[in-house]
Amino acid sequence: MKTKAISINSETLFMSVFQENKNSSDSDNHYIPGACNIGHEEINRRKKATIFSIVLTITVIVLLFMLDANKIWRLILFIPATSLGVSFQQWYFKFCVAFGIKGVFNFGDIGKTFSIDQKENYRKDRIKAWQMIMTGMLFGLILALIFFFMP
Secondary structure, eight states: OOOOOOOOHHHHHHHHHHHHHHHHOOOSSSSSSTTTOOOOHHHHHHHHHHHHHHHHOOOOOOOOHHOOGGGGGGGHHHHHHHHHHHHHHHHHOOHOOOOOHEEEEEESSOEEEEEOOOHHHHHHHHHHHHHHHHHHHHHHHHHHHHHHHHO
C-alpha cells in the first residue's frame, strides 16, 4: 500500500482547530482540498446568488416571450443559466469557484481569506473550480438550446 505524507500549514491548522472546537458536530467547517473551501457565511452568500440567478433566468425567459423577440435572442439565456448552474454548484458543494482559482479559503467572516500554500491542494481546488465552471456552462448551453428550439 502506498502512503502519502500530508503537511498542513499553521493557518489551515488554526482554522481547522478553531472551527472544529466551535462546533465539533458540523463536518463542513474545515477546509478539504478540492471539496470544501467555504464556511457557513459564504455558503449563505452562494445560496442567495442561486436564488437571484433563478429569478434572473425566469425573468429573461418571460421577457423574451412577452417581447416576442426573434428566436436568436433566446440564446442570451445562456448567460443567466450559466450563472445559475455555477451558483447552485457552489452552494451545493460548499466550494467557491473564485476561491478555488485564487488558491484561498474562508471559514470565518465574509471578506477574510486564508491562502493555500501546498501546491497539491491548490491544484485540486483549481481542478474542482474548472469542473464546476464547465458544468455550469454546459447547463447554460443546454437550457439555452432547449429554449431556442421551443416553438
